[in-house]
Amino acid sequence: MYSEKVMDHFTNPRNVGEMPEANGIGVEGNPVCGDVMKIYIKVNEDKIVDAKFQTFGCGAAIAVSSMVTEMVKGMTLDEASKITKASLAEALDGLPPQKMHCSNLGADALHKAIADYKNKQQK
Numbered sequence: 001m002y003s004e005k006v007m008d009h010f011t012n013p014r015n016v017g018e019m020p021e022a023n024g025i026g027v028e029g030n031p032v033c034g035d036v037m038k039i040y041i042k043v044n045e046d047k048i049v050d051a052k053f054q055t056f057g058c059g060a061a062i063a064v065s066s067m068v069t070e071m072v073k074g075m076t077l078d079e080a081s082k083i084t085k086a087s088l089a090e091a092l093d094g095l096p097p098q099k100m101h102c103s104n105l106g107a108d109a110l111h112k113a114i115a116d117y118k119n120k121q122q123k
Contacts, residue, residue, distance in 0.1 A: 002059070003093035009063035014070050019052040023120065026112030028105045035061040035102065039068065039109040041080075043117050048072045048080055053109075060099035064106035067091050072110065081114050083107055 002010075019040035029036040035057030042050040051069035055062050068088055072080045085103040089095045095103060 001096065002063075003095075005067075005091075005093045006060060006063045006095065009066040009092065010059040013062055013066040015050075015052045015066065016054070017052050018054060019050065022052075022113075024113040024115075024117030026109040026114070026116060028109035028112060030101055030105060033058070033101065035105055037061065037065050037105045037109040039065070039106075039113045041072065041110075041113045041117060043077065046076050046078075048075050048077065057105075058099070058102070060095055060102040061105060063092060064088055064095075064102045065109075068106040068110050077114055077117070081111060083110055 019042060021042060022040035023043045024041045026039045038054045040052045041048050051072050053065040053069050055065040071083060071091060085107045088103040088106050089100060
């Protein structure tokens with residue numbers, strides 16, 4: 001059974017789409033279930049000012065993608081890097097045990113987007 005928040009973010013996902021002007025992009029997938037998440041972030045002065053996602057996956061994966069992009073807006077990179085699978089699942093009022101891997105994907109894709117941004121800044 002899914003929480004109301006999961007159902008809301010699945011049926012009305014926020015921040016869907018590509019972001020051509022993204023400063024960082026993170027992609028994470030799960031070969032077992034076939035879910036793939038792509039998280040885009042736009043950063044200004046060490047703050048995430050915008051985030052979008054493209055996800056191919058189940059309802060829980062879409063809800064996690066929507067929630068993570070909502071959570072990070074306005075956060076510093078340091079704050080956003082502390083988002084975990086547990087904090088994502090908690091923000092959605094929980095996920096069924098068999099869907100917890102979706103929160104891993106969301107946290108991992110976000111962390112990869114932050115790493116991508118930082119790598120680009122060093123060049």
